[in-house]
Amino acid sequence: MEKKEDYILECEGISKAFGGTQALSNVQLHVRRGEVHALLGENGAGKSTLMKTIIGLYKADAGSITFEGMPYSVKGPVEAIAAGISMIHQELNPEPYLSIAESIFLKRENTFGGILLNKKEQNRRAAEILEKFAFPFGPKTLMQELTLAQVQMIEIIKAVSCDAQLIIMDEPTSSLDSEETEHLFRTIRELKGKGVAVIYISHRMDEIFEICDRVSVFRDGTFVNSCELADVTKDELISMMVGRNVANVFPKTDCEIGETVFKVENLTGNGFENINFEVHKGEILGISGLVGSGRSETMRAIFGLDKIKSGSMYLEGRKMVNKSPRAAIKKGICMVNEDRKEYGLCLFRSIRENISLPNLPARQRGILINQKREKKECNEVAKMLTVKAASIEHDGFSLSGGNQQKVVIAKWFMANPKVLILDEPTRGVDVGAKAEIHSLMCEFAAKGMAVIMISSELPEVMGMSDRILIYHEGKLNGEVLRKEIISGAMGQEKILAKEFGGK
Amino acid sequence: MAVKEEKKVLGIDRDKFRMFMGKYGIGVVLFIMIIVISIMEPAFRSAKNFINVATQVSINGMISYGMCLVITTGGIDLSVGAQLALVSCILGQFITNFGVNPFLACLIALLASTAFGFLNGFFVARFNMFPFVVTLSTQLIIRGLAQVISGGNAIPLTSETFQHIYSSKVGPIPLPIVILFIVTVVVYIMLHWTKFGRYIFAVGGNVHAAIASGVSEFWTKVGAYTISGLLAGIAGIIFTAKTSSAQSNIGIGYETDAVAACVLGGTSFAGGVATIPGVVMGIFIIGFIYNGMNLIGIESYYQSMTKGAVIIGAVLLDMVLNRKKG
Amino acid sequence: MAVKEEKKVLGIDRDKFRMFMGKYGIGVVLFIMIIVISIMEPAFRSAKNFINVATQVSINGMISYGMCLVITTGGIDLSVGAQLALVSCILGQFITNFGVNPFLACLIALLASTAFGFLNGFFVARFNMFPFVVTLSTQLIIRGLAQVISGGNAIPLTSETFQHIYSSKVGPIPLPIVILFIVTVVVYIMLHWTKFGRYIFAVGGNVHAAIASGVSEFWTKVGAYTISGLLAGIAGIIFTAKTSSAQSNIGIGYETDAVAACVLGGTSFAGGVATIPGVVMGIFIIGFIYNGMNLIGIESYYQSMTKGAVIIGAVLLDMVLNRKKG
């Protein structure tokens, strides 16, 4: 074993329980100075919990932490930051009404004599940092004006600007596109050069291998192993995480592609223009593009969440208008939103109620809900999608992110739609679950549904789609067929080039 | 997976316990209260007194159910007290001054209060205004209307038929209790056993998620406020039958007792969480506070303090018992 | 990136426009109001009347600033009306009955109201209870305390020194206006130019984000409620000096006018959004509603309706003017 002095952070025997859920039991984590340390584990393995314990948001039930060779205990983030640890949180948390500068320097304000705010100086400093990151907005812009990805960037900027010795990044790239991710990686390398340690949590294996030096793996709240990344293969890591082998993350099955189910013509709205495409029975249509290219906007508009300016939609040959999601669902178009927290779940209601919410009309006896049937069917669906919860009567709140995502998918699975739109269906979902969700998508397609999947992860789009549409700045910029990918005619680079506007 | 199975067993047990406490934690408070008052005051224990309290709480009960629905959608209805006044004045005007049949008059009054409930919901849902602001304003408007209708006067209601709404009995049970019971059952079924109830929970829990699941925010909210208006109307009828006088200055501050009952019953101001059995207990706790204080004979200057302390104490105790946000 | 750059320019423009409307949209409402009342009633236009209104609004003004801070943290303080009564009764007891120096008595009274403000904050922040519930309960407790202190009696305050708090003038300006002005400036600086103000916005905007950034939710909330208590205390002193009488039944329902002023001033019930200049305008709109209605001589029974309609109308208009949730 290495000498103790090598470590900047040592966590020993940490345990933490929430009510009856043992989120962490006797885990350890050792991080060296100047390294990027990956933390891997399934959804709900306890990664975020350990990180929140380190920065003092949770208090561990047992265990000790040593930071820079000194016993370390903090009451909250302020003390953690003062000690030299900052964190990018998994669940994006913008302060909607603060400006970018105010947000970055929250709790570290520039002041005159410690009392009055020096807004000018603060804005100047913020502008400087933003420029360094080539951020497209000024320091006075309100956070609520930013897109998810931009908020994520601000979170990164904020954590990096703290001059911390250790930066915790909990799934920082879950809503970034490849360009922005590259930007982040450049920053991480810079930090590394300065001797800053980074704990990097992600479910994207490729990233882990690209940027990280060492890895620790958690499973079900316990510590599994810790090793140099150079010494392991992807499959070994996955089996450590999941405790079994995941044969194939992209278990795409080919099924018969039938007649056109859904078609849009010249669809124009906020963020997209002149979109034309059709999707067939049994087809998985992948949609790729940079963040902010208007993919989500298109789908939101189709689903009735946003307004359409012009253009028309046809479902099974009949023209239709969706004024609201309600109308869309009635006609058989369903959508899993990218923003799980905002559009996915009622966190304080039970899993059962969440799953059955859009499916109640069909499960009534007279005017009453047939609760027996509801319970039975929800249980079946939850089991099928391997939602990890003690019972479906638990609140959505108590689930890990990946499991929440499964619940959201479960409700549409139950609805059995004609067209299922999935916007970033595997964001923040672990490999095992990812594979499960992917095979579910194939099952949907096999049942004759038309599946539309938006994803910012190129391997996912390429691995799962029968056909890929590529967006660039609100317009369609090309179409790629599965056979072109399989034959190798269309590689990752070519698709990327199209995303950037090339031909 | 073995671990999961284990947790599941344990989980269900804990689950059951939590559900029990969640539903009945406040029941413990209620129980303690009954015991304490019983010891301090023997007259409290009689069946007669319980019937008495049940009759007394019928007015606040109606209002509380409506309030519970509205709070569960994430709102609040401050106009209920004024609704009592409006209903009362309409009844007085129609029955006494125009000689309209009492039942018809009740129908008209209920229509009016329901319409104002609808209006509340409409403003809240259509314009996305804050419920506190909307219902604060409609409170003033509704009470103003009551004043205009009554000219500020008290109109005596001498119709025997009408007075019987409060004083007649079904067997040994006074009619207001019967009405309260029926409304309780209906609201219980509505909230816990129908689509509409689920939608209320969903809209209150996470309005965007509800919309994205095909729930109509507009109709759910409008529905909740309209029902609140209707129930306030029924409460107004009982109130008017009880005092047999129609005037515009009644019901001032009645929304607070209703809110208190809801909160004691575990209704979350954040929306999305409520149970009708809980609210029933909340209603009775409020009823017992008044009844108990009167019977024990707490000095009048201390009554207000006692009430405040009991409410905050009960909420705290309930929180401790089932560790939730109160 | 070209598109984004463009947006930036546009964005900042839109930003500035929105900030202008956000701050001054309600100003348009105020302006229209002044014009309309001026036309209808010449007496309204006099400088004397404006000084008059400014003096009148000083009480509601103090309360509104405290309310604004509390609402901005995402809460509400329903206890302010009762705080007036408590302060009044303490003053009466100490000055008239114990013969204590008026300034000392004021200090004691302020201490008491501040302590109760602290208590509100403590319960809200420490136990994570709903502000509506906590302050509803403390409202009852505080008023009860006022009743106990005063024994339910009205205590006349004959001390000239004390009465001067309301009646003396600095040059041509009555002292309450001077106090209101000072408090306005202090609160403005506190909310918009200090760290504490920033934390209030942060906690109200997104409490989790604030905590993750290291802002103390506890001290921010406790601070806001404590200041609300202190300001309610000052309002109570002015009130008592104005009426030169100490009694426990004053200030009932005063929280609603304060809430109305805040909301008119663009304070969001969702928390995290408020401006003090906006609240100043809200305070004056409420003042002009009362003053204007009485000067114009709106038929008495329509006054309540008018007030309700003006509030909801102004909020709607403001929303239309700057398209936000009201």
Next chain:
Amino acid sequence: KEEAPADAAAPEPAKTEAPAKAETPAPAATDAAAPADSSSDVVADVNGDGKITIGYISKNLVDPFHAPINAAAQEIFDQMKKDGKIDDWTGVLDGETDPNKQIDRADECITKNCDMVIILPAEATASDPAVTKMADAGIHVIVVNSKTDSTDKVAVSYCGSDDVYAGELLAKWVIEQVPDGGKYAHCQGIIGNSAQIQRGEGLANTMKDHPEFESVGDFPCDWAADKAANVATDMMNKYGDDLKAIICDNDDMSSAAQRACNDAGRKDIVCVGVDGNQKPLEMVKAGEMGATVLQDGVGQVKAAVSVIDAIIAGQPFEKENIVPFVLVTKDNVDQYLK
């Protein structure tokens, strides 16, 4: 403080003949305008703007007791304006039962250059600044319904009654009806309110000389009828037949309490309160309630108007017009029922 009951004793003999006189309260007041205590040097147009403007600050607009008073004032002053007797009046200003608001309304009366103002104070002490403020501005203030602390000093006239005396009347009625004594409950108005304090004082003063009566408690009912009804049922439960009377600070409460008693088959319980609202009067008429204590509010405001008339005409007027409380029973109820 000590004079209050003594003062109250004074109108008492006058009161005994009140039922006879009370049919025409307004003329009674004008009658009184002749004698000694008058001051004829009062000028009507105080501020010398050549106009006579009258102010009217109500106690509130919502209380059924005050509604007819306000309505009467509205009618009279509209008529006077039409007749050219006065140039303008403020309309009914809403005092909201709040001394603070009444002081604000006083400011507005000053702003509007009122020459004479009628005010119905919400509180004895707290509303006093409204009276003194206007008096300081030279306005002739006529205080109606109940006195403020410096009414005697600065108001040109007072037209009203004495709440302490009303409390005594309540007690006396009960003592008369229940000669053997027994237990009684007292339903209070909003605690701290002058009317509540003074009526309670009169009640306590009288009852303290009657040891055969035992109070089972004062219950804060905020003037609300249904709360009084709840107290009635609670007390019947607790004390059963021992409960003999429920005395209320107003008769909205007493009529509701009596209803609750009657419904419970306890017609024998004597419920009585102050005001003379329509509902209680009808109950008295129907024999459902024994009595109520009528306060002739409209008479009070009419007396105030006659003071204004006198000032305008430059005639002498009475500095104090006591419009007595009247105990209304089945015998005289017809005079007051609308």
